Structure formats: C-alpha cells, structure tokens
Amino acid sequence: MLWRDPTDIRSRNLFYGPGGEADQPHGALTFRKEDLNGTNPKYDVRDADDVKWRVKLGAEARPETVACRLVWAAGYFANEDYYLATTHIDEMPGHLHRGRKLVHNGSMSDAGLKREHLKKIGIWSWKDNPFAGTKELNGLRVVMALINNWDLKDENNAIYQDKNGEQVYLVSDLGASFGMSDANWPLTKSKGNLRSYSRSKFITKMTASEVSFSDPGRPGFIWLVRPEDYFHRLGLRWIGRDIPRADAKWVGDLLGQLSGSQIEDAFRAAGYSPEEISGFATVVENRIAALKAL
Numbered sequence: 503m504l505w506r507d508p509t510d511i512r513s514r515n516l517f518y519g520p521g522g523e524a525d526q527p528h529g530a531l532t533f534r535k536e537d538l539n540g541t542n543p544k545y546d547v548r549d550a551d552d553v554k555w556r557v558k559l560g561a562e563a564r565p566e567t568v569a570c571r572l573v574w575a576a577g578y579f580a581n582e583d584y585y586l587a588t589t590h591i592d593e594m595p596g597h598l599h600r601g602r603k604l605v606h607n608g609s610m611s612d613a614g615l616k617r618e619h620l621k622k623i624g625i626w627s628w629k630d631n632p633f634a635g636t637k638e639l640n641g642l643r644v645v646m647a648l649i650n651n652w653d654l655k656d657e658n659n660a661i662y663q664d665k666n667g668e669q670v671y672l673v674s675d676l677g678a679s680f681g682m683s684d685a686n687w688p689l690t691k692s693k694g695n696l697r698s699y700s701r702s703k704f705i706t707k708m709t710a711s712e713v714s715f716s717d718p719g720r721p722g723f724i725w726l727v728r729p730e731d732y733f734h735r736l737g738l739r740w741i742g743r744d745i746p747r748a749d750a751k752w753v754g755d756l757l758g759q760l761s762g763s764q765i766e767d768a769f770r771a772a773g774y775s776p777e778e779i780s781g782f783a784t785v786v787e788n789r790i791a792a793l794k795a796l
Contacts, residue, residue, distance in 0.1 A: 504671045505638040508577040511759045517767040519567075520574040521582030527555060527615055533593045533608075536600070542677070543601025546618070547591055554618035557591070559604045562677025563614030565694035567772040569649050569676035572786070575764070576645055576756050579662075579672040582617040585772045589613050612773070614677075620662040626671050627656045628741055633671070640745050641753035646673070647715035647742045648757075648789050650699055652685050652692065653678035654718050654738050680782060684719030685735055694772075696781045704789050707743075713750050713796060715742040747796045754793025762787060 508514065515522065529550020537544040542560040549555060558566070563585060570580035594608040604610055633639040646654060653675065660674035678685070681692040683702045691698045707714040718738050725732040765786050769779040 503579070503668060504633045504636075504642065505577045506579075508575065508756065511575060511577075511756065512761070514575055514760075514764065515767070516571045516575060516760075516764045517771045519571040519583065519768075519771065520580050521584070521617060525582055525617060526584045527553070527586075531555070531557075531589065531591045533591050533595065536595075536598060538599060540675070543598070543604060545591065545594075545601075556616045556618055557589075557610075558614045558616065558677070559601050559610060559612065561690055561693045563612050564772040564774065565649075565679040565681070566614055566675075566677040568768045568782075569651065569679040571768040571771065572649060572757070572765075573642075573645055573673065573676065575760055575768075576641065576753055578642055578645065579670045580676075581672070581674060582619070584615045584617075586613045586615060587611060587773050589615075620664060620670070622660050622674075623663050623669070624661045625656055626659045626661050628654065628659070628738075631671065637746075637749040637752055640749035641756075642673070643741050643745055644715070644750045644753045644793065645757075647683075647704070647717040648786070648793070649676070649679040650681060650683045650702060650717050651676055651679040652683055652718040654741050655734075682719070683715075683717035684721055685725060686722035687724040696778050696785075700781060700785050705792060708747070708796075711747060712744045713747050714744055717742050750793055751796040754790055754796065757790045758794045760790075 527549045531547040531549055534546040537546055542558050542562050545557045547555050547557055567583050567585040570583045574580040588611050590609045658675035660672060662670045664670050678693050681695040681698045686692055703716040706716045721732055721735040765783045766779050769782045
C-alpha cells in the first residue's frame, strides 16, 4: 500500500498527526544507543511504556514534524513524529559521536521523536516500484514538491510491514523540507526556513497535459566537492517534472479540503512562532490553490 483514501480529511487532527494524541511519548525517556546513519544526530530511546523512539536533533526536527502531518493528510503513509521543545534522556553516555554541543547532561532542545513500532523490511525506488505510472505515486511526487522536500534519495524511502502483515510504502525521511527547493549551502536555509520557502518557485512549466515543479532542484555547486553525490542529485530532478496535470490536480483537490487552521496546527505542532506559523501556512495554502486551479 502506498495510499489510503483519507475520507476524514476535514476532521484530521494535524496537531497530533498520524499517531494521534494517544501515541505521543509517555513518561521518562531512556537512552538505548546512538544511530550514526545520515547527517543529523540521532539516538534510540525507550519511553515509560517501553515504546521505542528515535530522537533526531538539528535542523530537520521541526520541518519533518510538519511534513509527516501534511503527507498523512493527503492519504499517504507517514511516520508518527512528535516535536518536543525541551526533553531529557536518562542514562545518556558521557561520550557521543555527534550532537555533543546539543546535549547538556541529558537535556536537549528542539527534538523530533519518531515512533519505532513497525518492522522495516526494505527500501523502495522512485523509478522501480509497484505503483509506477499511477496517480497515487504521481500525487506523492507532487506532495514532495509542495513541501520542497529536495532530499529524495531512494535510501529515504522505506517499506514497513504493519501489524496485519501488509507492506506499507512511505517516504521515511522528510526532514529536508520547507526551505529551498534544492540542496544548497548553508543547509539551514534548505530546511524549515520560511524566507527560503516563501521565495522559492513552485510550478515551473505547464503544458496542456503535464506540469513540472522546481523541487527537487539543481544542487548547489558546493556539492561538487563530492562529485558522485552531486551528479546523483542531478539525476533526481525528474521526480518533480512532467507529471500529469490531472494527477497533480487530484492531490490538490484532496489537500484543498484542509482548513487553514488544520494547516496551521501542523506548524504549531513543530513549535514554530506565531509569525512563522502564519507565513508557512500561507505559502502552503497558495500552493494548494495553484494545484486546484490546474
């Protein structure tokens, strides 16, 4: 499964997201291990109910919290993410490989927590998957452009097995969102940055049958210090291009059922300031309106 009809979209709670209020972390968090994958500091912990969580610090914690809620609102599967402005983790080791400056005696700010309750059984490719050519996959491509998620490497896509044994396909890393539409420097402008997001282009080209988006854009030349990574990212630009207009409008009509307050709740859940909440929500609403007008 890639998508499920969100029949209750107008009543979905975007403050708590796909996990709802009940699934948020409970009680004290206890350190299990440090995760060294990716670029952001991450730690595996357990809460008082013995539920496993992955804590992510850094620039991706807030935008990922918002992104998973909007993706879920459109009917796609998303991780259960929660943002904590401040938190404490018991039994933190004295030496950490990453994030030492962000952790003080086990306490930290701006933490994103991802619930680890499903079994990951693999990754999936944007080019080679069971949904190629469907409106559901094309709609997901549009949602990635809507939120300016430029980090669309296949490694960021996961296949999980749910409690019923079904395979669920989702984009499991959404942190590189709501900034610029390309991988540029400094990365703080590329993730959760209202100024960058509001100034970025959305739709770049339209024909009678297709529409193209600026995301994912051309990576900045700073990435040429790692030529393999630079050219790999260049090869991802097709994901936002030449999408059937009907499929883009379809997902726009879905998201168009959201109220302004629902969209604001998604940003409120990530601890943004009132000014940022209003600014981000306005850009999202304008982009949804552009999709509906196709």
